[in-house]
Amino acid sequence: MAIKKGRSVGKSSWSHRQTPYLLPVTTIWGKHNNKIKKRIAQIIIQNSFYFYLYAKNISLEEWRINMSFTIMTDSTANLPQKMIEREQIAVLSLTFHVDGCEYEGNPETSGVASETVYQWLEEKKTIGTSMVNMDTAYGSACHILERGEDLLYIGLASHLSGTYQAVSLVLEELQEKYPEQIICMVDSQAASFGEGLLVKFAADLRRKGKSIEQVYRWCMKNRFHICHEFTVGDLFYLKRGGRISSTTAVIGTALHVKPVLYMNEDGQVLQVGKVRGRKKAMDLLISRMKERAIDPEKHTVCISHSGCRKDAEYLAAKIQETFGTKHVMISVLDPVIGIHAGPGALALFYYGNRQ
Numbered sequence: 001m002a003i004k005k006g007r008s009v010g011k012s013s014w015s016h017r018q019t020p021y022l023l024p025v026t027t028i029w030g031k032h033n034n035k036i037k038k039r040i041a042q043i044i045i046q047n048s049f050y051f052y053l054y055a056k057n058i059s060l061e062e063w064r065i066n067m068s069f070t071i072m073t074d075s076t077a078n079l080p081q082k083m084i085e086r087e088q089i090a091v092l093s094l095t096f097h098v099d100g101c102e103y104e105g106n107p108e109t110s111g112v113a114s115e116t117v118y119q120w121l122e123e124k125k126t127i128g129t130s131m132v133n134m135d136t137a138y139g140s141a142c143h144i145l146e147r148g149e150d151l152l153y154i155g156l157a158s159h160l161s162g163t164y165q166a167v168s169l170v171l172e173e174l175q176e177k178y179p180e181q182i183i184c185m186v187d188s189q190a191a192s193f194g195e196g197l198l199v200k201f202a203a204d205l206r207r208k209g210k211s212i213e214q215v216y217r218w219c220m221k222n223r224f225h226i227c228h229e230f231t232v233g234d235l236f237y238l239k240r241g242g243r244i245s246s247t248t249a250v251i252g253t254a255l256h257v258k259p260v261l262y263m264n265e266d267g268q269v270l271q272v273g274k275v276r277g278r279k280k281a282m283d284l285l286i287s288r289m290k291e292r293a294i295d296p297e298k299h300t301v302c303i304s305h306s307g308c309r310k311d312a313e314y315l316a317a318k319i320q321e322t323f324g325t326k327h328v329m330i331s332v333l334d335p336v337i338g339i340h341a342g343p344g345a346l347a348l349f350y351y352g353n354r355q
Helices: 025-029 035-056 060-066 081-087 114-122 134-146 163-177 193-207 212-225 235-240 246-254 278-292 309-323 335-341
Strands: 069-074 090-092 095-098 101-104 128-130 150-155 183-187 226-231 257-263 269-276 301-305 328-332 346-351
Touching: 069 134, 069 193, 081 193, 090 134, 095 335, 114 335, 128 335, 134 150, 134 163, 150 163, 150 193, 150 212, 163 183, 183 212, 193 212, 193 226, 193 301, 193 328, 193 346, 212 226, 226 278, 257 278, 269 278, 278 309, 278 346, 301 309, 309 328, 309 346
Parallel strands: 069 090, 069 150, 150 183, 301 328
Antiparallel strands: 095 101, 095 128, 226 257, 226 346, 257 269, 301 346
């Protein structure tokens, strides 16, 4: 989706949003613009700015994050809570419901651990999921825009959920209400840590001083370089989701067949191959990464799992050994995605050639 522009940016080196309590030099000095008076004014302004940061107990790095633009994403991005807080990312929560009760998809706010959800699945409880509530999305976005901040939304693949379309409608409506702000929307064509990895790249670029427009263009260009590949522990959940037939699920379970799947550039989940045994499935994930990864030693690699941390740690160790990757992030698969993948799912995400 194209960038929504309500105002022009980059025409001056500063604005009232970038320097608190800043007054134009001409207000102080009138028509007198000699170099000495200008320099004195600059010193006053600079000292006032740093005094403001000191008084508010805000570091310069925190100010750079806060005063550029806000990144918003979904709870399905699987981002660690520490990263959400450090980068001050706004998170919209999808929901799941069981036994007549509804819970937020973010375990940090729902009060229900992901492990509990996977235990419910093993007990064959019926659990449903719902997309982001539009009123909640409206309120969260309003809170950001009312502060005078621009907004970059990176959402769950539109092929997997109606969340992206719903939030986009909300943001298009808000663009008319806040014409001075820039609002950008990116369909990540991803899920889980694939969506989260794109958010991480966006946050890294923002930290380096890139504008919202520059980050938006980078995300649109590189979102198809986020590779998603995974295997599952129980074929029942793929059958329930229509990914495989009942016959295939029964035979595959009896023969201990483990499918390896991936998400293509259209956001569709397709099968790469089938192997017998968990270890062979993980070996196939590594083999696929050898073929597709771009500079894996430089980029962060992410692993999500639904109750199989030992397998995730084994896979992380193999990746570090094989590719020399310095940073591998491991996270428990969020409940909303995990409900569809089932207990024992293991997913790998990295920067590479997705086609």
